[in-house]
Amino acid sequence: MPDIGHRPVVEVIENHPRVGEILRDHDIACVDCTEASCMLKDVVSIHNLEPEQAEELARQVAAVLGVDPDEVEMEVSSGPTRSEPSPVIRILNDEHLTIRRLVGLTPAMAEQVDPATVSDRDLLHGAVEFIRAYADRYHHAKEEEELFSLFDQNLEIFQVMRLDHEMARGEVRAIEEATESQDRAAVAEHLSAYHDLLEEHISKEDDVLYPWIDRQLTDHQVGTLFARFRQIENEMAEIRRRSEEFLQKVEQALAVRDGAGRVSGQTPKTN
Amino acid sequence: MGTFHQCPGSGMVDRSDEQDEGRSGDVSSQLRQWPVQMHLVSPVAPYYQKADVLLAADCVAYALGDFHAEHLKGKALGIACPKLDQQQTVYLEKVKAWVDQAKINTLTVMIMEVPCCMGLLSMAQRAVQEADRDVPIKAFTVSLKGEILSEQWV
Numbered sequence: 001m002p003d004i005g006h007r008p009v010v011e012v013i014e015n016h017p018r019v020g021e022i023l024r025d026h027d028i029a030c031v032d033c034t035e036a037s038c039m040l041k042d043v044v045s046i047h048n049l050e051p052e053q054a055e056e057l058a059r060q061v062a063a064v065l066g067v068d069p070d071e072v073e074m075e076v077s078s079g080p081t082r083s084e085p086s087p088v089i090r091i092l093n094d095e096h097l098t099i100r101r102l103v104g105l106t107p108a109m110a111e112q113v114d115p116a117t118v119s120d121r122d123l124l125h126g127a128v129e130f131i132r133a134y135a136d137r138y139h140h141a142k143e144e145e146e147l148f149s150l151f152d153q154n155l156e157i158f159q160v161m162r163l164d165h166e167m168a169r170g171e172v173r174a175i176e177e178a179t180e181s182q183d184r185a186a187v188a189e190h191l192s193a194y195h196d197l198l199e200e201h202i203s204k205e206d207d208v209l210y211p212w213i214d215r216q217l218t219d220h221q222v223g224t225l226f227a228r229f230r231q232i233e234n235e236m237a238e239i240r241r242r243s244e245e246f247l248q249k250v251e252q253a254l255a256v257r258d259g260a261g262r263v264s265g266q267t268p269k270t271n
Numbered sequence: 272m273g274t275f276h277q278c279p280g281s282g283m284v285d286r287s288d289e290q291d292e293g294r295s296g297d298v299s300s301q302l303r304q305w306p307v308q309m310h311l312v313s314p315v316a317p318y319y320q321k322a323d324v325l326l327a328a329d330c331v332a333y334a335l336g337d338f339h340a341e342h343l344k345g346k347a348l349g350i351a352c353p354k355l356d357q358q359q360t361v362y363l364e365k366v367k368a369w370v371d372q373a374k375i376n377t378l379t380v381m382i383m384e385v386p387c388c389m390g391l392l393s394m395a396q397r398a399v400q401e402a403d404r405d406v407p408i409k410a411f412t413v414s415l416k417g418e419i420l421s422e423q424w425v
Contacts, residue, residue: 084423087407219409220323220345222424223376226407 004065005041005073012040018064026057039156041073088147088225089214095139096202101247102130103202106195108254110188115179123253124179124187126246131172134243138236140165142229147213150221157209164201171197280354280385284415301344309351310361314368321374322347326366326395327381328388334417335381342381342411353382353390366398370406381411384420396425 004012009030013020023030028043040061049057054074062069085093109127113120144165148158171194178186217225233240304318309326312319325346332338332350349369351362369375380395382388392410399408412420 086424090424219377219379219407222407223323226405227376230405 004067004071006039009040009043012065016064019061022057022060022064026053043074085210086214086217086222088142088217088222088229089210091226091229092139092143092147092210093206095134095142096206098243098247099131099135099139099198100202101251102127103195103198105250105254106191108257109250110191110195112254112257113187114184115182115187116184121179121182123250124175126250128172128176128179130243130246131168133239136165136169138232138239138243141232141236142225146225146228146232150225151213151216157212161201161205161209164197164204168194168197168201278387280383280387286416298339301339302348304347307348307350309349309365310356310358312349312365314365315372318347319369319373319375321376323377323379324349324369324375325379325381326351326391328352328383328391330383330388331381331413334383334413334415335419336417342379346379347375351391353394354387359390359394363394363398363401366395367402370399370402370404374404375406377407377409379409379411381413384412384414392425 013030020030023043026049030043058072058074059069062072113123115121115124151158171190174190175187175194178190306312323346325343326349329350329352335342378395378399380392382391395408399406408425410425411422414420
């Protein structure tokens with residue numbers, strides 16, 4: 001079977017489900033990834049397997065495919081293995097935690113928030129503004145415009161991530177439209193879709209993409225990116241301040257609703 | 272190979288019975304400046320401006336066989352001994368000047384595994400904390416046998 005390493009991993013798994021199980025045994029969850037467009041040969045380098053583990057994986061996959069292990073080409077990661085992420089990746093990981101605070105609130109929002117009320121529409125507009133300001137401008141100014149731009153944008157992994165970003169923007173537009181039209185079911189539906197998309201997307205970046213990127217970055221690039229990230233933080237300090245303030249406000253509001261069913265001290269107004 | 276007898280920093284180790292031909296042929300120097308000793312360097316010298324700077328403990332270059340090619344290449348250098356050097360507050364001020372005045376890009380600190388060498392990394396971290404700017408610090412620890420024991424951003 002020629003060029004097995006250059007076939008999309010999803011295609012290989014589809015034709016040989018046992019390969020998916022083998023990958024899962026090596027803590028590689030391609031079988032759960034809805035958009036995996038990586039080639040089989042990339043799986044080893046992206047997941048930073050040790051050469052011995054890569055060899056064992058190739059042997060197991062070859063046995064399933066009925067080919068010689070040498071025909072299962074696997075690219076072993078280049079660059080040193082580092083136990084701790086670089087400072088620039090740490091900054092992006094920390095920002096994901098902030099974004100995840102909002103994502104973690106979306107199930108409660110979907111359940112409790114009614115866009116027929118002015119206060120809840122304000123809350124939903126606030127959530128949309130948080131995502132556009134903090135995730136899309138503040139975080140992506142660093143991630144997409146600075147970090148990703150150092151790499152070949154034709155690589156599948158970046159195309160998948162940018163597609164995720166576009167899909168997330170689409171869900172945010174849908175939440176905004178449903179809020180305007182006071183369609184509670186549509187608001188809940190798109191909050192839920194946004195939640196699921198972001199949870200998977202952030203996991204992919206934190207667990208797979210960022211560690212892979214970190215292994216490619218030179219120390220000089222880390223220093224240059226770090227300085228640029230600090231510059232962006234200074235330029236957009238107000239976004240960071242307002243986003244943190246909004247998160248605290250929503251966390252408190254939803255916590256109170258858990259007990260009382262409505263934001264404390266507010267009388268719902270229906271327009 | 273012998274073992275530590277007293278202070279790990281000065282205890283005797285004898286590996287003279289270990290044979291290794293090593294690399295043959297010319298190995299070019301990657302040093303692009305002078306001076307290098309921390310008391311002698313000017314922290315605002317042209318070669319430090321916006322540079323990736325390596326602050327190495329004196330013993331590191333002797334312990335590591337590939338110091339020039341793998342670690343010094345592309346970097347500006349400062350060397351010091353945190354155990355024996357006098358007036359090390361001067362070093363603190365010079366590292367701060369690297370960060371704030373020379374606006375260095377990164378600071379890499381290479382130390383030996385002996386406990387007294389940690390002082391060099393601690394001094395560098397303190398200097399960066401006290402500086403107005405912030406730069407990434409990477410730390411390497413080198414074994415007495417010349418191996419890299421750890422490499423990490425701190």
